[in-house]
Amino acid sequence: MPKHKKNGPLSLQGAVKKQLFKSGVELPLKVLHRDSAAAGRGLPAYLHPSSLQQLLHDGAAAEPQAQEQQSSGSSAAGSSALFLQLASGSDCVLHARACADVAPGSIQLDEVQQANLRLCAGEVYKFSVFQHDSSAAGADDAAASSEEEDQQQQQQQQQAEQSMQEAADDSNEDMEDAAAAVDMPFELTDLDCEVRLLHAQQQQQQQQQQQQAVQVDAVALTRAFCKQCCWRVLAVNEYVVAEIPGLPPLLLRITAANTLTAEEQQEALGYHCFRGLLTPDTTVYMTTALSQQQQQQQQQQQQQPGDVADSAAVTATQQQLLQLSVADANPNSAALQQQQQQQQQHDAAAHVTKVTPPVQSRVAAAAAGVQLLNAVSRAAAPPATNVVHVYTNDGEWFPVKKKLLRPCIALTKAVRDSGDSAPTVHVDVDTLTFDRLLIFLEAQALQRQLPGFAIHYLDDLQRAGEQLGLRSLQEYCAHLKGTRQAALGVYSFADVQRANASGKVWLLLDGMVLDVGRWLPEHPGGAAIIPAQSLNCDCSRFFEMYHASRESFLYIAEFYIGELVPEDLPHVPLGGKQPPSSDFLMQLREYTAFRQPMLAQLAQRAPVTHLGAGKARSAAA
Numbered sequence: 001m002p003k004h005k006k007n008g009p010l011s012l013q014g015a016v017k018k019q020l021f022k023s024g025v026e027l028p029l030k031v032l033h034r035d036s037a038a039a040g041r042g043l044p045a046y047l048h049p050s051s052l053q054q055l056l057h058d059g060a061a062a063e064p065q066a067q068e069q070q071s072s073g074s075s076a077a078g079s080s081a082l083f084l085q086l087a088s089g090s091d092c093v094l095h096a097r098a099c100a101d102v103a104p105g106s107i108q109l110d111e112v113q114q115a116n117l118r119l120c121a122g123e124v125y126k127f128s129v130f131q132h133d134s135s136a137a138g139a140d141d142a143a144a145s146s147e148e149e150d151q152q153q154q155q156q157q158q159q160a161e162q163s164m165q166e167a168a169d170d171s172n173e174d175m176e177d178a179a180a181a182v183d184m185p186f187e188l189t190d191l192d193c194e195v196r197l198l199h200a201q202q203q204q205q206q207q208q209q210q211q212q213a214v215q216v217d218a219v220a221l222t223r224a225f226c227k228q229c230c231w232r233v234l235a236v237n238e239y240v241v242a243e244i245p246g247l248p249p250l251l252l253r254i255t256a257a258n259t260l261t262a263e264e265q266q267e268a269l270g271y272h273c274f275r276g277l278l279t280p281d282t283t284v285y286m287t288t289a290l291s292q293q294q295q296q297q298q299q300q301q302q303q304q305p306g307d308v309a310d311s312a313a314v315t316a317t318q319q320q321l322l323q324l325s326v327a328d329a330n331p332n333s334a335a336l337q338q339q340q341q342q343q344q345q346h347d348a349a350a351h352v353t354k355v356t357p358p359v360q361s362r363v364a365a366a367a368a369g370v371q372l373l374n375a376v377s378r379a380a381a382p383p384a385t386n387v388v389h390v391y392t393n394d395g396e397w398f399p400v401k402k403k404l405l406r407p408c409i410a411l412t413k414a415v416r417d418s419g420d421s422a423p424t425v426h427v428d429v430d431t432l433t434f435d436r437l438l439i440f441l442e443a444q445a446l447q448r449q450l451p452g453f454a455i456h457y458l459d460d461l462q463r464a465g466e467q468l469g470l471r472s473l474q475e476y477c478a479h480l481k482g483t484r485q486a487a488l489g490v491y492s493f494a495d496v497q498r499a500n501a502s503g504k505v506w507l508l509l510d511g512m513v514l515d516v517g518r519w520l521p522e523h524p525g526g527a528a529i530i531p532a533q534s535l536n537c538d539c540s541r542f543f544e545m546y547h548a549s550r551e552s553f554l555y556i557a558e559f560y561i562g563e564l565v566p567e568d569l570p571h572v573p574l575g576g577k578q579p580p581s582s583d584f585l586m587q588l589r590e591y592t593a594f595r596q597p598m599l600a601q602l603a604q605r606a607p608v609t610h611l612g613a614g615k616a617r618s619a620a621a
């Protein structure tokens, strides 16, 4: 079971999701500037206690979701700390506290907070209480919570509260309260930060004269960062300014955030994490930032065959990463000692050279203004085998989870490929259309609201659906265009026989009519067996015999074109020597609940009393 089952990421195209998510009371607040260099870095946003109360309590008559927010926020009321976000939706989440010195109706933010939220001092913006939408977790996480999960969550929460207690010092008590305010919503497993000097240009000029970069101990930096940000919500591309005594201020940019482990990510569908809660269990990776000019130089170096060794060395520096848990911010912690021991063992085994990078690396780091010492690389991810590498007709490449592509029946072979490396397919679809197709697939897989594509994209999308055998997309586009024909029908046995005689391949499976013609070349059992054995009969028994797994059930919806008129059922010969088992039929019906609307319509219509060819056919959907 995924560790973060209920506390998954805010995922699926953050912007879209944020719009769907109603955020309760929206309070206009005027932004007041606070000089962080003078007041101290890493302080929360401050607002007047009355504003905080308004945010928490004015929404008494709000919608249920908003009320839920009130209750989650009310625990923060006592401690006068909470998480806020822009009402219009923002990735960055503010940790805010009440302060009587701030004028009512305003909020005091330092320059980093303003930059993160793209706000100008003196302007008025609407804010609301932030609440993590746990329903946005991956599809696999969408299931209702079982007792076991609840217990696990309680345990996790107790553990977290305990470690929170341990990690607490005077300066982060407020942050704990704020974390409690959103009921421990979504913990980060790991986070990547890119480091540079805050005042890079000025510093670089000085360094150029001195020909050296500022040397930063990655361990000390991580400790400082974690101490400042523990129990705060951090978002990708958010900036944090960290200070280490004796060094100029450092600017950290969050470059990646994950609430699932690498293995869990492999499994999860539609996982797009862009923010989460930093906890004592989060692993933080640090790397130096390369300036644009350096990146260009690096690319040029890589293009020159003779310089391969040099460019590799520069890349290695860029990849210098630090892995350190927040809990290890305490130098005496057992975890740190254990990790150091493990690291020593690992280094001895892997012959990792750290601390002193090669000369080229030092030059690269110097240009970025920072040289990280004691950096350790993130373990390389194993090659993914659960993806298909899809190349679009304009040369773009998408690694897509096999599970997500399953409804694309034209890709069945690739999806079912069980080789050691991920299969590659080329599709005659352009990048933008394929991107939209993926959004559709993801919404469909996660049972979310389907995206409302603009009318001018629909033709391309419909064609892409046809290309990839994605019927649901074809139908959806037709539906959006308002030209949807009666896609599903009620067919007589004679209709089916006639279709098969005309070269189509229509199967009858427990009363369902399935058009599998275009898919035959992709059928894992081969293209020949179905037409040879299963036309013009009920193929339920063959289906049961040949398909040991239930995977084949998952495809049926893609072929479903309607129902056989019930009166004809007794006249359809059975394929195979005996009828299908009742167990099989029960399972089949469980997997084909999509039939229900058609069956309900059939139950209401007047019975047909003869086998009149074509007469039974009626538009049903």
Ligand code: HEM
Pocket (backbone or CB within 6 Å): 507, 514, 516, 523, 524, 525, 526, 529, 530, 533, 534, 539, 542, 543, 546, 547, 548, 549, 550, 551, 552, 553, 555, 556, 559
């Ligand atoms: C909508 C109709 C069908 C679908 C979606 C379908 C799907 C599949 C799938 C996914 C497999 C891979 C093995 C598995 O998952 O169990 C498979 C294998 C196979 N199918 Fe089908 N199938 C269909 C109809 C049929 C019919 C009607 C026949 C026979 C008349 C048939 C014969 C086979 C055979 C012989 C294999 C290979 C079994 C093996 O290697 O053990 N299939 N099919």
